[in-house]
Amino acid sequence: MRETDFVGGFAKGLAVIEAFGEAKPRLTITDVSKETGLDRATARRCLLTLAELGYAAYDGKFFELTPKILRLGHAYLSATPLPRLVQPYLDQLSEKVGQSASVSVLDGVEIVYVARAAQKRVMSINLTPGSRLPAYCASMGRVLLAALPEAEARAIVEASDRKANTPYTKTEPEALMEEFARVRQSGYALIDQELEIGLRSIAVPLENARGRVVAALNIGAPAAHASAEDMVTRYLPAMREVQAALRPVLA
Amino acid sequence: MRETDFVGGFAKGLAVIEAFGEAKPRLTITDVSKETGLDRATARRCLLTLAELGYAAYDGKFFELTPKILRLGHAYLSATPLPRLVQPYLDQLSEKVGQSASVSVLDGVEIVYVARAAQKRVMSINLTPGSRLPAYCASMGRVLLAALPEAEARAIVEASDRKANTPYTKTEPEALMEEFARVRQSGYALIDQELEIGLRSIAVPLENARGRVVAALNIGAPAAHASAEDMVTRYLPAMREVQAALRPVLA
Numbered sequence: 001m002r003e004t005d006f007v008g009g010f011a012k013g014l015a016v017i018e019a020f021g022e023a024k025p026r027l028t029i030t031d032v033s034k035e036t037g038l039d040r041a042t043a044r045r046c047l048l049t050l051a052e053l054g055y056a057a058y059d060g061k062f063f064e065l066t067p068k069i070l071r072l073g074h075a076y077l078s079a080t081p082l083p084r085l086v087q088p089y090l091d092q093l094s095e096k097v098g099q100s101a102s103v104s105v106l107d108g109v110e111i112v113y114v115a116r117a118a119q120k121r122v123m124s125i126n127l128t129p130g131s132r133l134p135a136y137c138a139s140m141g142r143v144l145l146a147a148l149p150e151a152e153a154r155a156i157v158e159a160s161d162r163k164a165n166t167p168y169t170k171t172e173p174e175a176l177m178e179e180f181a182r183v184r185q186s187g188y189a190l191i192d193q194e195l196e197i198g199l200r201s202i203a204v205p206l207e208n209a210r211g212r213v214v215a216a217l218n219i220g221a222p223a224a225h226a227s228a229e230d231m232v233t234r235y236l237p238a239m240r241e242v243q244a245a246l247r248p249v250l251a
Numbered sequence: 252m253r254e255t256d257f258v259g260g261f262a263k264g265l266a267v268i269e270a271f272g273e274a275k276p277r278l279t280i281t282d283v284s285k286e287t288g289l290d291r292a293t294a295r296r297c298l299l300t301l302a303e304l305g306y307a308a309y310d311g312k313f314f315e316l317t318p319k320i321l322r323l324g325h326a327y328l329s330a331t332p333l334p335r336l337v338q339p340y341l342d343q344l345s346e347k348v349g350q351s352a353s354v355s356v357l358d359g360v361e362i363v364y365v366a367r368a369a370q371k372r373v374m375s376i377n378l379t380p381g382s383r384l385p386a387y388c389a390s391m392g393r394v395l396l397a398a399l400p401e402a403e404a405r406a407i408v409e410a411s412d413r414k415a416n417t418p419y420t421k422t423e424p425e426a427l428m429e430e431f432a433r434v435r436q437s438g439y440a441l442i443d444q445e446l447e448i449g450l451r452s453i454a455v456p457l458e459n460a461r462g463r464v465v466a467a468l469n470i471g472a473p474a475a476h477a478s479a480e481d482m483v484t485r486y487l488p489a490m491r492e493v494q495a496a497l498r499p500v501l502a
Contacts, residue, residue, distance in 0.1 A: 005295070007261075007300045010301075014323065020327070045257070045258050050261075064331070066358070068363075070327055070363055070381040071381075072268050073324020074324060075268050075269055075271040075272050076316040077321070077381060079271040080276055080316070083379075105318050107319050112321055129379050130325035
């Protein structure tokens with residue numbers, strides 16, 4: 001790529017949008033400058049452009065994003081066939097097992113939820129399409145990392161900010177690489193309270209007709225509802241059915 | 252705003268993202284140029300910038316958005332307290348009445364879903380946070396338009412592409428303005444198969460502690476489940492409770 005093919009103002013503007021986030025709903029020009037590393041004048045121009053286009057509101061001091069910004073993420077969700085294709089299967093699966101079911105894809109060191117059928121909320125965080133979790137400690141993340149060439153999976157693990165969310169969280173690269181090998185062999189990943197105490201989840205890869213892993217499917221359940229063994233005996237068969245049904249459908 | 256405060260490359264780039272959408276998941280440079288009105292060279296530079304930053308994938312001919320683009324919409328969803336605040340109420344309401352419940356806000360002539368608790372899917376379209384519907388023919392849209400000064404509501408109605416989705420859809424500006432007056436008096440809007448045959452929905456405004464309408468709440472139900480009268484007698488009382496519970500909570 002030649003440097004002249006790069007629209008610097010566009011790249012900076014996208015960084016400004018990403019500066020907004022949880023616990024940072026209202027930002028000043030100074031806040032955005034700090035958050036993005038852009039100089040104040042550039043941050044200001046990007047923010048004013050967002051306001052002029054209706055993607056942000058400005059009260060003279062603080063900027064906040066408006067719902068118009070959802071058009072950008074929605075461009076992906078409505079353009080990509082994956083969420084539409086999997087949603088009916090997720091709905092049926094979630095209803096059948098009485099637990100939440102989700103589909104996600106890998107984006108860097110994180111997984112991104114692209115579809116979800118929720119039963120009663122059991123996690124402390126609210127997951128919707130677009131939500132992110134660190135891949136290394138999420139069942140869908142383990143499945144997606146296990147599907148990568150080993151060197152690539154290792155690089156992602158090493159680049160991850162590996163916190164022990166609970167006393168059970170695996171954080172050592174070697175332990176994680178061994179876990180990926182187990183996942184490849186068994187065809188599923190089971191997370192037993194590694195992300196959050198009281199929560200278990202099980203995931204399988206979703207392959208397309210050519211055998212390439214394009215996404216992961218999971219079921220999450222309160223630990224009080226299902227032991228680790230229950231997760232496998234109760235939920236895995238229904239997940240295998242969805243996996244098989246989707247294989248010829250996914251591109 | 253001075254012209255020098257506007258980052259043209261940023262504005263063009265955002266238009267390029269919005270060019271992707273349903274039925275347009277994969278676009279060539281020419282497609283994007285046509286869709287946005289940008290010249291080919293500009294469209295190309297914006298697309299290559301998206302690809303360079305990982306927001307798009309490029310196979311040498313077609314561009315498609317990647318899940319990274321969801322970060323942009325998610326910046327709003329996670330930054331804005333509204334979705335988080337209303338979600339537990341929506342979950343409870345949806346479970347209580349056995350129907351889908353949603354919250355949306357107005358964006359131009361459309362409503363945007365910011366939170367949703369879905370029961371079995373009844374609409375032909377798949378609604379998730381970020382989904383849009385024309386305000387004039389959606390129950391939440393009627394509630395939000397009814398809360399505006401009349402001249403403003405009329406301007407939005409007149410700017411709307413008012414199609415008769417079904418034989419029941421109100422499309423005449425005068426009929427809609429009368430409907431808004433009814434909504435203001437009764438405190439709720441009822442849509443009886445105006446958006447889609449077989450679907451009814453009822454909406455109420457959500458006010459903040461200062462009495463300003465900040466969003467709308469609705470319940471949608473298959474016509475076979477509930478007559479228009481049932482919508483009011485069965486669902487409205489539970490919706491009124493949510494409305495009252497949220498009033499002190501909403502900013």
